Amino acid sequence: MIKLTKHYAFLGTILLAVWIGTFPALAQKKKFNVLFIAVDDLNNDLGTYGNTFVKSPNIDRLAKRGVRFDKAYTQFPLCSPSRSSLLTGQRPDMTKIYELQTHFRKNLPDIVTLPQLFKNNNYYSARVGKIFHYGVPSQIGTDGLDDPESWSYRVNPKGRDKTEEPLIKNLTPDRGLGSALAWRATEGTDDEQTDGLIASEAIKIMTEKKNEPFFLAVGFFRPHTPYVAPQKYFDMYPVDKVPLPKEIPNDLDDVPEAALFTKPPHWGLDEAKRREALRAYYATITFMDAQVGKLIDALDKLKLAENTIIVLWSDHGYNVGQHGQWMKQSLFENSARVPLIISVPGGTKGKASGRTVELVDIFPTLAELCGLDPKQNLQGKSLTPLLKNPAAIWDKPAYTQVRRGQIFGRSVRTERFRYTEWDGGNAGVELYDHQKDPGEFTNLAKDNSFVITVNELALLLKKGYPEAQHPEGK
Template sequence: MKPIVYFLTLLVVNSQVLHAQQKEPAKKKYNVLFIAADDLNNDLGCYGNNFVKSPNIDRLAKRGVLFDKAYTQFPLCSPSRSSLLTGQRPDVTGIYELQTHFRKNLPEIVTLPQLFKNNDYYSARVGKIYHYGVPGQIGTDGLDDPISWDYKVNPKGRDKAEEGNVKNLTPNRPLGSALAYLATEGTDDEQTDGLSANEAIKILEEKKDKPFFLAVGFFRPHSPYVAPKKYFDQYDLDKIPLPKEIANDLDDVPEAALFTKPAHWGLKEAERREAQRAYYATISFMDAQVGKLLDALDRLKLSDNTIIVFWSDHGYNVGQHGQWMKQSLFENSAHVPLIISVPGGNKGKVSPRTVELLDIYPTLAELCGLDPKQNLQGKSLTSLLKNPSAKWDRAAYTQVKRDKIMGRSVRTERYRYTEWDEGKAGIELYDHLKDPDEFHNLAKSNEQAKTVKDLAILLKKGFSSQP
């Protein structure tokens, strides 16, 4: 071999060896955009409600997996959020009301955002993630957990300043638990949620080159239902689709099951239409703010490396069984929207499996390769993100405290079974295959005796399990 040829050959070989010896570049960490809505039920286009306008949440559903049967652990803000963010059921957190901070009972627990913070993610909160009283605590820290975050923002907008202009259809109830609304003048950007979206976008712009866990908590559609007038104008008051009601619906329902007494708080149909339209208007307003976040991710070229989770802390009754708001164990109160979008994952798929908000913590930990180093009571949804119809052997458990007694409910893909005060204050069984509106309580049916027995065992098993 001629010297020059030998030299060139040697150069090529050495170059190949050096290239092979170089370490592959470290895989870039996933970012997480964690979007919470407050008091949002499943009245969304992507969940089959064609009346409510939710184009941006619908757009997100097309980018990921929609969980059709996702459930809260407790249909009240602080107990639900404390459970989701610690990965523990309410019986472990000990949070059943709106005043106690979970750290009083679990001082050493590592929360979901704290896990990311502890693993070199930039952890930031905008708005309501842990509990805030609404509207009273807007602009404050509420029951925040400071060690969960590197940075926090507490926006306060025009909606807070104009509380005195709100129309309260239930004047004996405080604004945060009233059917009250205001179609306000001005722009989205003047509202607390509009400010929240803009603050979140600033964080995306500033931290786009560093792994982040960004939690954005919108206050709407929590009451009072406040949004710019243009969102109210999207809904014709006379065409609001009031939920179906049947005569003597509550004759077979235990007294403990009822939160709204008397039914509809005595409101006439015209007033109920006002309240429901206002609720839908605030859904559409909140949806527009979600759209801003999705647009920012695309503009900043972050979509290909950001996991998006969209959830609500619980569902919401808008007149079903004469009930309003949360704090019941009927389907509309326990059922929540949950959408998870993973870069490169399934798009526009629907999972029919019964899952829980409690499952979000282990899911994000697994997707991002983080070890919680503590027991979590949920189960990672990664298998369902890969195959939304994969085999799944878990039911969903929801509970609520009613005065001095506890109601506990288990939801399978077909049934909901509920016991009040361990059955002493009544039991309920609904067959969602035949009765999706839960009009017929089958708990005393001889034909369903075995189903009741089996589900009673499943209920006890689920609530007796400890981490």
């Protein structure tokens, strides 16, 4: 019996060593810090995701320090519903946040948010910029729909992009600036812009708190419209060189009317104005990327990289003309898919995972990595197996939904297919085979050869939306 006990003790030691060997920093007594970088309205038009036109050198180098998730999806392609879901660890049908006005605590008064969990566990929890919802640009410099219980400290910078708002050019003047194709190439430096000020304030906090555990949430506003950045970033993108997304004749003939957010297509803008808008969007991506670079450089300079987890995410994707659509609020791939990069000290570096994951998975992931007990049910799944082995066996699909007036569109994404029902199928159904049709040009929902696939995915969709089976969740 003694020999057997020693044998199992030895085996347990080996298994523990294997686990710690995967994330060596877990072996140290010092707590992990978390640098939590949120980017507003950023799609996957980044170098590390294969876009060779857009310049994003700093996000690209962050990807080399961690795991890039190639099939990561928002739960709701609109700022407040998405952020409320991610930060509470609950899906939108649980938070009941489907618009931009309601605070999640009205529906979930006692929920412990992700930053609050860290705060409750003796971390310094700080926010700079937009983490919970802000109206952009109207609420820049305010607390917006922030959650005071989540933070030890909050900062709301406001730069010249806000003060010079009257100088912005609006290509769609019938739309407010927060939902318009609008831009401005400014004079002055990065540090005068709101996002530049956000980076500076975040670095100040890192410097002051380098000797104690922190959860530092840094929320950049760009590339959210209006697309404002210093002139030098616009100069990187000659307008006549900006590539527009592929479009095909009669593309929308097999698309349900409810699927369309931008009506008429491109809001009637001609190609020249579309290039002008897309150039500005890309310029603000590169400007924001430069601010991310400042954070990474400061982390290295302060010697915090060896015990700081970095997470970079966007609240949703962004259409830039695909299917005639712009911005978010659609269930097409470009709107539902998001960039997500996680870097763990001592963990896997420079690898990509092709598994379908969700923003709601971030909460349980960080809780597990930092050894914190949420003490509440979380609806996502920890990504730690994929952080250790990006190709690990994984069978969890991703769910995204949006609301159109009084009806919902609900979508499920597997590694091969996207399946979508509008109003439970009453207002249309879509099926796209991403293996053969990554641009989602051919709706296969009525193709007889995909009847079995449609039935299987319809069941999978219902499984992902249990609350939607009740009248109040419709």
